[in-house]
Amino acid sequence: MFSGFMVNTWLAATVVAIVAGVVGFFVVARGASFAAHALCAGAFPGAAAALVLGTSTLGGLVAFAALGVAGITWINRKGRRDVATALTLVTLLGLGALFLSMASEYAPEVESLLFGQILGVSSSELVFLVLVATLCVVTIGVAFRPLLLTSVNEDLGQTQGIAPKRADLAFLAILGLATAMAVPVVGTLLVSTLMVGPSAAAQILSPRPFVALMASIALAATTAWLAVALAYRSGWPVGFFVGTIAALAYLTARASTSARRRC
């Protein structure tokens, strides 16, 4: 399970996990789990559209993630964030239903987009993954302190000259990109799980921002590796294992700290 075409799979899973750990840290810290889920699910119709049009799947995913970011931001100017997110999500899913009805003969591809696939990551796709991943990780690293401060309180950020709306848009854009790159590997329904579960567990385990960020990456990577290995052995979808392990990681962290009852 470590040779030949599987090498690309391991590499892809690792890259996706690092991005999920880094971006997920702020998904949890900013309380953006719903936005993360909406962007993941909302990017999927882009892949369906790409199947119908015969164009690049990743291109479709990125385009629809961008539509999602624009939708959430634009509706949010007038209304509540959760409502804006929900409206954007249902609009994109509606489009997805339409495209899927046109693309009925592509059922296997659709299923792998929904639940993830461990095979079939080509070397050129891997290069694209690494490029997007680098962009996401570097951006979050550079903006770490402003993002952390605005996660605590927007007014505190604004006092130091950080425009909260701009910080939010920048974060959503990175979240959208991370989502689009991760969907083909982990599956649209479970990308947000990989972002939320390990990060939430990490934040319970350490009260220090930097340590929690590193723990988030480590837990996301462990989750992804275990999921790929188990999927390879069992033949079951990667997504099933990602979801289960991520949830277990969070519950274990919760239980272990409430047992110790410190910090």
Added chain:
Amino acid sequence: MKRALTSGATPVLQVEELTVVLAGRVVLDKVSFALTRGSVTGLIGPNGAGKTTLLRAILGFERPRSGAVRHLGIAKRATARIGYVPQKVAFDPDLPLRARDLVGLGLDGSHLGFALPSRRRRTLIEAALEAVGASGFADKRVGRLSGGEQQRVLIAHAVIRHPELLLLDEPLANLDLRSEREIVDLVAGLARERKIAALVSTHDVNPLLGAMDNVIYLARGRAASGGVDEVITTEVLSSLYGRHVDVLRVHGRFVVSAASGDLLVDASTTSQAEPREQ
């Protein structure tokens, strides 16, 4: 050196004829006052009087329709010179952020990249924590501290860059009497020692008595400012509220009461703090 040059006559903050309109409503109507170094000023008024709006306008978060806000005589906002503690900061108890991390963000939260550990940074953070009496819980998550402890950490966050102006929005809300007293003493001490002009908003004037030098009373968008005994009087407040109110002093505490019997200002009755239209 800068201190010596700008001390004396130039007020730290000058608000001139400030008018702010939100959603078509005049929230602040030609408000004027000045704050000087080393002084504590109470910003008093019932809920909805415009206290938060005034502080946000001073920070440059709200654009005034007319009038001016001058910092040290300059009409531009200098962020390093203002420390701000917003009203009702809610911390997630699981947020991985210790008290010392939040104070560190007050020092360099807008900087890019990660905060590299340095002796200088650590010393500054320790000093700020020490100044507010927060050293004992510096390593706890802010979200798991008590209200009074969180207020101290927020004040340390606000003063770590040695601002000239400190704006605190309802810092006494939800505190018990003892914490209330401690926060008031802390702010007064910081203002005097560091020559900061502190502006502290609260709906009840009483906790600040003895600690504040001046008062700005806001009601119906208009302000009266001056010494406590000049402003908290039957004439001044009646003119602000636009109806007769009695100002009584009972055991050293003020009670502001309308003719109909409504208490306008009282520590325990915030829900009745706004005068009803007749």
